[in-house]
Amino acid sequence: MKLTERIRYVGLNDRQTVLFENQWPIPEGVSYNSYLVVDEKVALIDTAAAAFGDAYLENIRREIGDRPVDYLIVNHMEPDHSALQARIRAQYPDVTIVTNAKAVPMIAGFQGITENIRVIKEGENLPLGETSLQFFMAPMVHWPETMVTWCAEEQTLFSGDAFGTFKAVNNNVIDSESNDYESYKEEMTRYYASIVGKYGATVQNALKKLSGLPIKRICSTHGPVWERDIPQVVALYDRLSRYDADPGVVIAYGSMYGNTAKAARALADALESAKIPYALHDLCSENVSYALRDVFRYETLVLGAPTYNNGIFPPVRQLMEAVCDRLVKNRRFFAFGSFTWAGASVRLLNEMAKSAGMELIGDGISFQHAYSPDKCDFGDLLHNLYYVK
């Protein structure tokens, strides 16, 4: 598929994988994007996931016929983009792999390829004819070997996973009214929160480095090609990587017998009445990535967990650990939960929140046995949500 005369889309949709990275549900699929720059030389930028080799090679053949691929640019070695390198080498034996020094041992280790690899340096140029490619390192977005590729003549940035999103692409690979930023925003945030979330500082470095480029087109490895909506997409990545959030509350809870759940729903009803934006997530019935997405969206995190073996009910502990792992900053925190003989979950959650640098808005509410509004009174919390900050 032609994006321009020289730039072709040869990626594909994956609508069969249930869990991306065997962790994150992708009910709307995902695309593995790969691109050709067709000039006197033909450059292929990244590949695709292992299961799609035949269709992928066919996509390439459809664009260039019997012409060989001269260069395979390796921006990122996660297997969703690198798994077909050996097949490309088998199909095009003279292809030169172009990448940075950090990727070389990964290419050897994952793909068994050690020959005909050209190692480029930061800012180096690769002429293709009328066009050329230039390479910029973007380390830890979200692997150490990550780089991006810039085609100045086409004002196109091949950004790797940066600006990527879950959700397969429709026939318009290029963003337009039918596949615009708004329709990808939630899944882009969930992708970011799940996969890139820990690397806010390095994403910020990459954004700064790229900010001088006159970008007309962002070709990332997942989701639409961004042209029209570049400002919104870049602004979202900028906000997420600064851990900036909207006013609002994410309530995430787990509950075995419904007592903590009743408290969570009572709080959600109170926020609804007070017209405070919120999201409610039951961590026992949905994947943690949905709550994680909203932790990146809202500035207050309220967790409900019963005490379990003197600890935090595991599904809630899992979310809290995921939040701490991602070095989420600038959040307010509150915990509640039911216990039977000796409550511990609220205290332990508060300790985790404090260590993560969150601001506690109250001591939390640990209530014994069944939920009732007087045992679990969110009045102070609601007051603080209104008047603090």
Ligand SMILES: Cc1cc2nc3c(=O)[nH]c(=O)nc-3n(C[C@H](O)[C@H](O)[C@H](O)COP(=O)(O)O)c2cc1C
């Ligand atoms: C396996 C298991 C371990 C538990 N461990 C504790 C505990 O260490 N301390 C405590 O006070 N209650 C403990 N409980 C009791 C729960 O905290 C209590 O039933 C609570 O009301 C459950 O809240 P829920 O209805 O929201 O699930 C445990 C319950 C189970 C099933």
Ligand SMILES: [Fe+2]
């Ligand atoms: Fe990746």
Ligand SMILES: [Fe+2]
């Ligand atoms: Fe990826």
